[in-house]
Amino acid sequence: MKVHFIAVGGSAMHNLAIALHNKGFRVTGSDDVLFEPSRSRLAKYGILPEQEGWHPEMITPDLDAVILGMHARVDNPELLKAQELGLKIYSYPEYIYEQSKDKQRVVIGGSHGKTTITSMILHVLQQAGKDFDYLVGAQLAGFETMVKLTDAPIIVIEGDEYLASPIDRRPKFHLYKANIAVISGIAWDHINVFPTFDSYVEQFRLFIKTIQPGGKLIYSETDAVLNEAVAADDSKNIEKLPYRLPQYSIADGITSVVAGGESYPLEVFGDHNLLNMEAARLVCLQLGIDADTFYKAITTFKGAARRLELLAKDSSTNIYKDFAHSPSKLQATIHAVKTQFPDRGLVACIELHTFSSLNRDFLKEYAGTLDIADEAIVFIDKKTFEQKKMEPYDASVVKAAFAKDNLLFFNDPAQLKKHLEALEMSGKNLLLMSSGNFGGIDLSALANVIIKNSLN
Structure with a gap:
């Protein structure tokens, strides 16, 4: 497969480029500006563009796919060339789905906590020796890249509600078609795209509709707006699993979660992280991880990058x-x-x-x-x-x-x-x-x- 990335320097874009390179794809890319760590990481894998800028001559009929980043504009010369040639143009969430449509897809949505919940799930699955792919919005300790695509049966995806690409105005998390979905909460954001609170909430209502038949929705029942959205949903073919704060204690600046008569000291703290942990626990339960295994693994979770x-x-x-x-x-x-x-x-x-x-x-x-x-x-x-x-x-x-x-x-x-x-x-x-x-x-x-x- 031969794939070209327009705006390869983006956080998710360069990680997807590396993941496809590791999978054996022939990967090229371009961008008008490349910052660290994208530049060094692309160079490490031998896929750093030779020079910055847009180069329509790189868009050739033999490309199997063109992946378009949000940083590019609708008049990007490479995009125009790809459209002229009739090439298949994907946003990166579209292409993630294309690579994972035969997997069990776990999609973590919500206005807050997405990265942390995803990171917690990945940490526990890794500790448990599970085989899985992933897309996460931060660099995590113990994980080489922010995207992994292999033949694993499961993929865990951090599902952003922002737009997919300059020519695809759908929120990213609508495109993944979750088998297991999480919504951590709803609090108005991205006012430049969703100018009213209701237009923002509507994206989560639509996200629930994308959950596949027989799928599961895990959601925080502590969020009133989210509860209302879930209650209004008339989907009959998905299971809805609410979560709330677990029992816990704080002593000497350390938070411990209490479950099954055991106390598990954590390296993270705060009600929001305890709620994130419960969402992660319910996801892991659906993936065959029992509570004791989960809690023992989560005691060594140090938090996602730049989170407390x-x-x-x-x-x-x-x-x-x-x-x-x-x-x-x-x-x-x-x-x-x-x-x-x-x-x-x-x-x-x-x-x-x-x-x-x-x-x-x-x-x-x-x-x-x-x-x-x-x-x-x-x-x-x-x-x-x-x-x-x-x-x-x-x-x-x-x-x-x-x-x-x-x-x-x-x-x-x-x-x-x-x-x-x-x-x-x-x-x-x-x-x-x-x-x-x-x-x-x-x-x-x-x-x-x-x-x-x-x-x-």
Whole structure:
């Protein structure tokens, strides 16, 4: 099979390219910009484009498939050439389905927790010696790539609700046709694509309809919006399995889940992670993993990349970074740290970076999300407004939206860094949350400076 990737540098795209290369396909690709780690990883497997840019001459009639990434535009010269030649053009979720239509497909959907639930399932299946393929949205310890495609009978897919490609406006998770589906919760996001809350919720209603006959839907019954969507679904040929928080305890900063008379200490914490764990447990149960095997395996799960990742610590301070950026993720992450360390103060710093979070009309969705933080900081890199061609706003707009008068606002990374370095952090935790990069601040180095300063 000969396959060409348009916009091969994307996170999922370059991992799919590597997976197909490993499967014996002849893989080529192109992109107008290639960042790390995509560049190094493509080079490692010998499939790095010789030069950046779009090259229509690479689109030839002998291609079996062209896979189109979301980064490409509808007027991309390679795409136009492929259309002119009548080649089969796939989005990457379409091609994942094409490669897995004879497998048992587990698809993890939801506005939050998708990566963590998927990662937990992969960790347990690996510990149990199961043969499986996967697609996950983060680099995981113990896994070489973020996509694996072999002859395994099972594939576990993180199912994003964002659009499949520039010419396929369907949400990705609609294309996988799940045999086992998970929905972790519904909280409005991607306002640029789903301008109303109901248009966003509708994507999850449609996702439920894509579950194959005889399939199963595993869902969080703690989410009112999700419960309503599930209750309204009239599918008669799927089984619906709700989950909620398991029994647990917290002692000396360690959360343990209690099941079957046994206590299993975890390396992750927070109600949201306990709910994620229950979703993963129910999936693994459908795949033949009993509860005791699951809980023993999950005790060694350290978390997905950038999810409550511990950057630095001393005896009275922990500094975390987290991928939280939407209102629901932000609130869940703050609650987790406060609950795990009730005797410590909490400094919570959120970077608004996505189109939705920066949208002035959507900003009000963040009201109250920082309330339980002892010190709240919001950062928007002024360059982000320029890059996204959005009208900037000042601190008063942010404070009104978050409904927190003592909130601090920064729009310059150097000033934010200076403020954070000067914090007195003894007996407090610091939580740095963003899907961006805080204006290029080296967060690991910053965390070490803060800890060092606190010790002096």
